[in-house]
Amino acid sequence: MTTMLAHPTRDEIRIASVLHALADPVRLEIVRALAVHEEGISCGLLPLGVTASTLTHHVRTLREAGVVRVRPQGTSRISSLRRDDLDALFPGLLDGVLAARR
Amino acid sequence: MTTMLAHPTRDEIRIASVLHALADPVRLEIVRALAVHEEGISCGLLPLGVTASTLTHHVRTLREAGVVRVRPQGTSRISSLRRDDLDALFPGLLDGVLAARR
């Protein structure tokens, strides 16, 4: 757990990376959950049906793309949506994705 | 060239498929070009730097995801953005993607 937790700055976020990060069912589910919990949550609590190591991979993908921000808290990692950055860069994108009924 | 050119109906379009279709640099470029040409264009004319068979693959991916509509015209295929359907299903998504500066 020694890792740095690097996050891209706002101007480093690329639309292609964001779209790729969102284009996975598990990650989409994570994003949907984070959209409901503004304050952020530990993704390990979500009923996603994948192992812990797979979840780590997905959260890292979202973090490195600039979709979520992750902060350590005790033995947990609290993830939250970078809504402000995403809305500023790609206005409407996140709302459009979240509006999807399926 | 006997192919059916099947398109998903609006209610068959899935957000995961759309995001996957958009999450490729070449396909993003196609979508950007189509956004400028409301009437539709032959994608073969775009300077995309890929072979014809690769282009066929990308246009099919976009078509099957419901992002573009393709109609035969002579020996060409005219592609156009399904903006109405996408805006209805995922309001803001397309505009957000197109607003991206990089």
Added chain:
DNA sequence: ATCGTACTACGACATTCATCAAAGTACGAC
């Protein structure tokens, strides 16, 4: 210090996928 919990790192594996080349099909022009 020991234990349990939460997460990460490293491999391994199977699948998906972007890409191309070669051969084939459809259409228009001549």
Added chain:
DNA sequence: GTCGTACTTTGATGAATGTCGTAGTACGAT
């Protein structure tokens, strides 16, 4: 019909990726 153009199909290939298990690290509680 013949030719050329535009696109598709098939097969191959290498890279990326989602998944897991195992082992390891960090932190809190006892």
